[in-house]
Structure formats: C-alpha cells, structure tokens
Amino acid sequence: xxxxxxxxxxxxxxxxxxxxxxxxxxxxxxxxxxxxxxxxxxxxxxxxxxxxxxxxxxxxxxxxxxxxxxxxxxxxxxxxxxxxxxxxxxxxxxxxxxxxxxxxxxxxxxxxxxxxxxxxxxxxxxxxxxxxxxxxxxxxxxxxxxxxxxxxxxxxxxxxxxxxxxxxxxxxxxxxxxxxxxxxxxxxxxxxxxxxxxxxxxxxxxxxxxxxxxxxxxxxxxxxxxxxxxxxxxxxxxxxxxxxxxxxxxxxxxxxxxxxxxxxxxxxxxxxxxxxxxxxxxxxxxxxxxxxxxxxxxxxxxxxxxxxxxxxxxxxxxxxxxxxxxxxxxxxxxxxxxxxxxxxxxxxxxxxxxxxxxxxxxxxxxxxxxxxxxxxxxxxxxxxxxxxxxxxxxxxxxxxxxxxxxxxxxxxxxxxxxxxxxxxxxxxxxxxxxxxxxxxxxxxxxxxxxxxxxxxxxxxxx
Ligand SMILES: *Cc1c(COP(=O)(O)O)cnc(C)c1O
Numbered sequence: 181x182x183x184x185x186x187x188x189x190x191x192x193x194x195x196x197x198x199x200x201x202x203x204x205x206x207x208x209x210x211x212x213x214x215x216x217x218x219x220x221x222x223x224x225x226x227x228x229x230x231x232x233x234x235x236x237x238x239x240x241x242x243x244x245x246x247x248x249x250x251x252x253x254x255x256x257x258x259x260x261x262x263x264x265x266x267x268x269x270x271x272x273x274x275x276x277x278x279x280x281x282x283x284x285x286x287x288x289x290x291x292x293x294x295x296x297x298x299x300x301x302x303x304x305x306x307x308x309x310x311x312x313x314x315x316x317x318x319x320x321x322x323x324x325x326x327x328x329x330x331x332x333x334x335x336x337x338x339x340x341x342x343x344x345x346x347x348x349x350x351x352x353x354x355x356x357x358x359x360x361x362x363x364x365x366x367x368x369x370x371x372x373x374x375x376x377x378x379x380x381x382x383x384x385x386x387x388x389x390x391x392x393x394x395x396x397x398x399x400x401x402x403x404x405x406x407x408x409x410x411x412x413x414x415x416x417x418x419x420x421x422x423x424x425x426x427x428x429x430x431x432x433x434x435x436x437x438x439x440x441x442x443x444x445x446x447x448x449x450x451x452x453x454x455x456x457x458x459x460x461x462x463x464x465x466x467x468x469x470x471x472x473x474x475x476x477x478x479x480x481x482x483x484x485x486x487x488x489x490x491x492x493x494x495x496x497x498x499x500x501x502x503x504x505x506x507x508x509x510x511x512x513x514x515x516x517x518x519x520x521x522x523x524x525x526x527x528x529x530x531x532x533x534x535x536x537x538x539x540x541x542x543x544x545x546x547x548x549x550x551x552x553x554x555x556x557x558x559x560x561x562x563x564x565x566x567x568x569x570x571x572x573x574x575x576x577x578x579x580x581x582x583x584x585x586x587x588x589x590x591x592x593x594x595x596x597x598x599x600x601x602x603x604x605x606x607x608x609x610x611x612x613x614x615x616x617x618x619x620x621x622x623x624x625x626x627x628x629x630x631x632x633x634x635x636x637x638x639x640x641x642x
Pocket of ligand 1: 257319440584
C-alpha cells in the first residue's frame with residue numbers, strides 16, 4: 181500500500197512527540213534563519229519517497245514547533261488538542277472528504293448536523309438556530325455579522341446580497357471599548373467600516389456598560405448591530421448580556437455575542453450564570469480549537485434566524501439546496517470546498533461527554549485561580565477578577581525601573597526560561613503578564629511549577 185510507510189512514519193513521529201511534549205521546553209524563541217536553512221533550498225527537481233519526506237520534514241521542523249499542545253503553554257488563548265480529536269483529525273486527512281456538499285461527503289455532513297445539535301443544546305441556544313463550522317472565530321464572526329447585515333437591512337427593504345452597500349441605508353455597528361480586534365476585522369471585510377463603529381464605554385473589568393449602551397442607542401436610528409462579548413481576552417469578563425439584549429431589543433437591534441472563549445462557560449452549571457440572557461441574542465460565535473481542545477481549524481457560528489444565515493452565505497438562492505432532507509455544510513460558512521471540520525468537534529464532544537466538557541472548563545478556571553493565588557502569595561499583583569480562565573499579573577518594579585518595561589522584562593525571562601509560556605498585554609494603559617489556562621492536560625503540578633518559574637524570573641529581573 182502506497183500510503184502505509186508514510187502514515188506509519190507519521191504516526192510514530194506524532195506519538196513520540198506527544199509523549200514528550202509535557203517535558204519539552206515551552207516555546208523558547210525559535211531561530212527562524214536556521215529553520216529557513218533546514219526547510220528551504222530549491223524546489224526539488226524530482227520525486228522523493230513519501231516516508232523520507234515525512235522523516236526529513238519532522239526533523240527540520242522540530243526546533244520550530246511550539247509546545248502549545250503541552251500543559252504549560254498559557255499564551256494567547258490556545259488550548260491543546262484532545263486525543264480523540266487529534267485521531268479523528270488524522271482520519272479526516274485520510275478520508276480527504278470535500279465537506280462542502282452532502283452529496284460529496286454524507287458522513288461529514290451528518291456528523292456536523294449531530295455535533296451542531298449537541299452544541300446548541302450544550303450552550304442553551306435556541307433549538308432552531310443554524311450552525312456553521314468555520315475556520316476560526318474570526319470567520320465565524322464574519323459569517324454572523326454577514327447574517328446580521330442581511331437581516332437588519334432587509335427590514336428596511338434593502339437586499340444587500342444583491343445590491344451591496346452602495347446606496348444602502350446607513351448601518352450602525354456598536355462595539356465596546358476593548359472589542360476583540362477580529363470583530364473589527366469582520367466589520368472591515370463586510371464593508372461596514374472599521375472606523376465607523378460606535379464604541380460603548382467599558383467598566384474596570386472590560387465589560388460593556390449597559391447604561392452607556394442605552395444612551396448610545398437612544399441617539400441612533402436605523403439598522404443597528406450590537407457586538408457583545410462573552411469572555412474578554414484579557415480579563416475573561418462577560419458583558420452583561422441580559423442588559424445588552426434588553427437595550428438592543430428596545431431599538432430593534434441585532435445582538436451578536438463573540439463567545440470565542442466564554443460561551444464554553446454555558447457547559448458548566450457553576451459558571452453558566454455569567455451568560456444570563458445570552459440565549460436572547462441573535463448570533464453567537466465560539467472556537468472549537470481553543471477551549472474545546474480540537475485541532476485547528478475549528479470555529480463555530482450560530483444564528484437564530486437560519487434563513488438570514490443561509491441567505492448571507494449562499495452563492496445561490498436558499499431553495500437551490502441539493503435536497504430538503506440533506507444539510508450542505510457549505511451553506512453556513514463562506515467556503516465551498518472545505519475540510520470536514522465537524523469530525524474533530526464531534527470526537528471531542530463524544531470523548532468528553534457533557535460532564536467532561538464541564539469538568540474541562542471548571543478545571544481550567546480552578547487552575548487559573550490557583551495560579552493567581554500562588555503568584556499573589558509571591559508578591560505579584562493580580563490585576564483582574566479571575567472569573568474565568570484568564571489572569572492578568574503585574575510585578576512591583578524596583579524604584580529605579582520603568583514599571584511597564586519591568587513587566588516586559590519578566591515576560592521575556594519567562595519565555596526564555598521555557599518552563600511555561602505566557603505573553604503580555606496592555607490593560608488600562610499598563611503592561612501586564614497575561615495568562616490563559618485552556619489546555620485539557622494542565623494539572624495542579626503544572627501550575628505550581630509554572631508559578632515557581634514565573635516568581636523566580638521576576639526575582640531575577642529585579
Ligand atoms: C481568539 C478570539 C477570536 C478570534 O478567533 P480565531 O479562532 O483566532 O479566529 C475572537 N474573539 C475572541 C474573544 C477570541 O478570544
């Protein structure tokens with residue numbers, strides 16, 4: 181079998197990698213020039229044996245592989261990948277299904293249908309909501325806001341898919357201060373103008389202030405989309421979604437909830453209250469590849485008005501679907517030919533079960549609190565209320581040092597140390613270390629070891 185040698189080689193290399201990733205230095209800066217030299221050179225003139233390609237590729241790439249699959253990678257909001265999800269992803273490649281159309285990939289279409297239903301239920305969203313499996317939350321938000329653009333303009337009698345935005349009624353997009361940049365990317369791609377958004381004031385945790393939203397909406401007429409967020413990327417804080425939906429409903433505005441991180445709180449009885457009112461919004465996005473720990477690319481979009489969703493994404497009229505009885509995955513995302521993304525989500529959900537998802541989310545939050553406590557005990561300031569899995573940290577700087585530069589120096593040392601990896605941010609005008617605990621395999625021992633390393637780096641920077 182032509183595939184056997186290459187696949188067996190890949191499996192052996194992958195297993196070896198995953199068995200060692202726990203102890204691999206986490207994200208030491210890579211030597212990009214060395215990577216270019218190892219991986220580069222001219223396009224080969226002739227063929228190479230597939231297994232030899234895999235071997236050479238793995239060897240050359242290794243120094244540039246960041247151990248974000250490991251338990252002590254706290255940068256951005258990354259998450260690892262669950263065993264069942266990685267294995268399902270291998271099969272997706274082996275099957276090589278074009279999951280755009282049910283007729284070309286019926287199992288992929290049905291798996292999406294099933295996983296979509298599980299997710300709608302898990303998140304407590306309206307049972308009729310339509311679901312798209314996108315590349316990530318950025319394209320999921322793009323899709324949701326395209327549906328929003330369609331719906332709010334249709335109410336004015338304008339067909340934006342047919343006529344575009346030239347001559348259309350002005351459309352207001354409302355975000356809050358500190359909105360995730362990818363929401364603005366979606367606004368930009370949809371021709372709504374990044375610079376035209378209205379920004380609502382946020383409180384000290386970054387939450388949208390509902391009084392400010394009400395005031396802003398009171399001054400505005402016309403079609404309006406409000407972008408709220410469940411889980412701030414810095415603080416983990418949730419916008420008050422019930423109040424946001426009330427304010428929007430009073431003006432007939434569409435509410436979109438970017439829940440890339442925070443929508444997963446719905447899976448936990450202990451955390452669900454953060455999302456009170458969420459189900460009253462019009463569209464929602466989240467990521468599978470972050471907290472659900474599914475391999476990339478896995479973003480998810482949910483839209484209450486399924487017809488708006490399909491109309492905004494369809495390349496043809498909605499009634500041209502292949503069959504009333506089949507669900508074509510491409511109707512709910514911008515792409516046509518596409519990877520069978522549902523399998524990873526399905527495998528992750530099936531391997532965890534409802535309780536496992538809740539445990540994963542609650543465990544990460546408990547570990548974030550543990551890390552915060554240990555750092556605080558070691559003299560650090562915890563800048564945010566640790567309500568979810570995000571922790572912002574500042575260290576007292578020596579009198580002689582610039583306080584922000586000192587935080588950046590601690591970050592640099594932590595990254596070079598390799599015990600764990602975290603990044604930095606600017607929060608309310610001040611530099612801070614930013615920690616996200618979103619990996620299924622992180623343990624208390626990992627957190628303690630990381631806290632020790634961070635405190636040591638801060639001492640050494642003094
Ligand atoms: C990560 C993130 C996004 C973007 O998601 P991608 O999957 O990277 O496209 C959007 N919003 C929030 C709050 C995020 O954390």
